[in-house]
Amino acid sequence: MKKEAFITLVLLVFTSQVFSQYTKDDSLMGVITPERTWWDLKYYDLDVEVDIENKFFKGSNVILFQALEEGSVMQIDLQPPMKITDVSQADLVLKFNKVAKNTYHIFFNEPIVKGQLSAIKIYFEGQPHEAKNAPWDGGVVFTRDSNGKPFVATANQGIGASIWWPCKDHPADEVDSLQIRVTVPDELWNISNGQMRDMQLSGDGKRSTTWFVNNPINNYGVNINIGNYVSWKDVYQGEKGPLDVSFYVLEQDLPKAKAQFTDAYRTLEALEHWFGPYPFYEDGYKLVQVPYLGMEHQSSVTYGNGFSNGYKGTDLSGTGWGLKWDFIIVHESGHEWFANNITNKDKADMWIHEGFTNYSENLFTEYFYGKEAGAEYVRGTRRLIQNDRPIIGDYKVSQSGSSDMYYKGGNMLHTIRQIINDDEKWRSILRGLNKDFYHQTVTTAQVENYISEKSGIDLSKVFDQYLRTTKIPKLVLTQKGKKIKYHWENVVSGFSMPVDIKVNGETKRICPTRKPQKIKVSGLIVDEDFYIETSWRSEG
Numbered sequence: 001m002k003k004e005a006f007i008t009l010v011l012l013v014f015t016s017q018v019f020s021q022y023t024k025d026d027s028l029m030g031v032i033t034p035e036r037t038w039w040d041l042k043y044y045d046l047d048v049e050v051d052i053e054n055k056f057f058k059g060s061n062v063i064l065f066q067a068l069e070e071g072s073v074m075q076i077d078l079q080p081p082m083k084i085t086d087v088s089q090a091d092l093v094l095k096f097n098k099v100a101k102n103t104y105h106i107f108f109n110e111p112i113v114k115g116q117l118s119a120i121k122i123y124f125e126g127q128p129h130e131a132k133n134a135p136w137d138g139g140v141v142f143t144r145d146s147n148g149k150p151f152v153a154t155a156n157q158g159i160g161a162s163i164w165w166p167c168k169d170h171p172a173d174e175v176d177s178l179q180i181r182v183t184v185p186d187e188l189w190n191i192s193n194g195q196m197r198d199m200q201l202s203g204d205g206k207r208s209t210t211w212f213v214n215n216p217i218n219n220y221g222v223n224i225n226i227g228n229y230v231s232w233k234d235v236y237q238g239e240k241g242p243l244d245v246s247f248y249v250l251e252q253d254l255p256k257a258k259a260q261f262t263d264a265y266r267t268l269e270a271l272e273h274w275f276g277p278y279p280f281y282e283d284g285y286k287l288v289q290v291p292y293l294g295m296e297h298q299s300s301v302t303y304g305n306g307f308s309n310g311y312k313g314t315d316l317s318g319t320g321w322g323l324k325w326d327f328i329i330v331h332e333s334g335h336e337w338f339a340n341n342i343t344n345k346d347k348a349d350m351w352i353h354e355g356f357t358n359y360s361e362n363l364f365t366e367y368f369y370g371k372e373a374g375a376e377y378v379r380g381t382r383r384l385i386q387n388d389r390p391i392i393g394d395y396k397v398s399q400s401g402s403s404d405m406y407y408k409g410g411n412m413l414h415t416i417r418q419i420i421n422d423d424e425k426w427r428s429i430l431r432g433l434n435k436d437f438y439h440q441t442v443t444t445a446q447v448e449n450y451i452s453e454k455s456g457i458d459l460s461k462v463f464d465q466y467l468r469t470t471k472i473p474k475l476v477l478t479q480k481g482k483k484i485k486y487h488w489e490n491v492v493s494g495f496s497m498p499v500d501i502k503v504n505g506e507t508k509r510i511c512p513t514r515k516p517q518k519i520k521v522s523g524l525i526v527d528e529d530f531y532i533e534t535s536w537r538s539e540g
């Protein structure tokens with residue numbers, strides 16, 4: 001067999017093995033199918049009534065879209081036990097068919113021509129999947145607060161927005177703007193994304209609130225939060241001027257929340273410094289109490305951290321610095337820049353959300369407590385890295401990679417900062433990402449190339465090493481008298497990364513390769529801000 005044919009066969013076998021673990025539903029959710037490709041989302045008008053007692057959702061979603069090319073069949077996603085009941089276009093009833101567990105095809109009576117703006121209205125109902133351990137398993141949380149009143153919220157980052165409403169459930173196409181109207185019992189309030197446009201009390205014991213989002217929003221960022229809320233509002237003077245901030249908490253938790261939520265102002269201050277202006281001034285910033293830990297819903301950040309510092313009262317870094325601020329406020333608000341402003345095109349690239357946002361914890365700590373404090377924090381989180389599988393997942397199957405995207409992702413970025421070795425340039429890169437990819441969906445390649453280009457350093461192999469393998473670069477140091485040889489092991493082909501060392505208290509930079517090099521010193525200390533392993537050996 002020829003070498004080329006053999007390689008092709010191996011690749012085909014490997015590919016079939018990788019994707020055999022995925023279902024048709026995974027592919028339909030993860031691929032930009034022909035039924036998704038031909039049309040571009042413009043606007044959602046979502047109207048939902050929540051029957052809390054029966055855990056039942058019923059409503060409609062108007063989808064305004066523009067044809068990028070002629071099309072006659074549209075894919076819409078809605079996961080069971082929710083179901084689509086009817087679809088209409090103006091006064092015309094449209095046929096639809098469920099083609100897989102989570103996927104429907106809608107058939108237009110006449111082809112939609114290229115460039116045409118059109119709208120359809122989808123009616124839906126059902127008992128949405130109930131989350132057992134939100135936000136990780138995803139779904140809707142139905143519970144009661146400490147006073148026995150209903151407390152309900154959606155949390156569907158991993159499982160998808162289509163767990164409770166019909167939509168184009170793929171991150172590559174964000175809707176340009178959104179209106180959401182939610183009807184609940186009149187003793188309760190629903191808080192959603194953006195600014196509240198309207199509140200109406202009906203004669204039959206119901207309250208409807210209408211919220212409008214002015215900016216592009218990812219599907220999983222759309223949320224419903226229902227409770228016996230009280231609120232207060234303020235204005236934060238940010239980089240772009242006055243920013244409306246508001247806080248929604250259960251009535252009985254108001255005193256604790258007023259004290260704890262001051263961390264929201266500190267978070268906005270620190271992250272605007274590092275990442276640039278808050279990306280959604282028109283929609284304001286909200287912090288909303290929910291019956292689970294919290295999530296990054298755009299302009300409606302949800303919070304359930306018990307009004308205490310750290311992560312549920314603990315410091316994930318083990319250094320003590322993580323107990324000086326509220327983890328959920330900082331982390332979930334950090335997602336306004338990375339996840340909501342800059343969104344991955346494919347779920348496999350979820351590290352863009354979680355790696356940068358994990359790193360925002362380090363930057364927050366540095367901003368208020370000093371550079372070494374921030375470095376200690378991020379180094380401390382290395383104990384949580386598993387290196388079980390690559391950070392980047394499999395593409396086109398709606399699957400993310402390892403949870404190492406958090407702590408390993410943050411440490412990779414901290415390492416890249418050391419490589420660049422220019423703090424102002426590094427800050428300009430972080431801010432530049434949020435400016436140049438403002439309100440966009442992106443790929444890993446775009447982010448990697450941007451950082452390499454702006455830093456003037458080819459970081460491609462560094463990204464390959466940390467994102468696409470589980471191997472940690474090993475710097476092998478071999479002592480022989482007053483000389484030390486050094487080289488890389490456990491690295492990808494072509495790997496190149498400088499490392500700082502201290503010799504007699506003075507910082508020097510070495511550039512190891514796979515081939516051993518020498519330095520005339522009797523001892524050295526490797527800078528621990530580089531996320532690598534070191535191995536000392538002796539010779540003769």
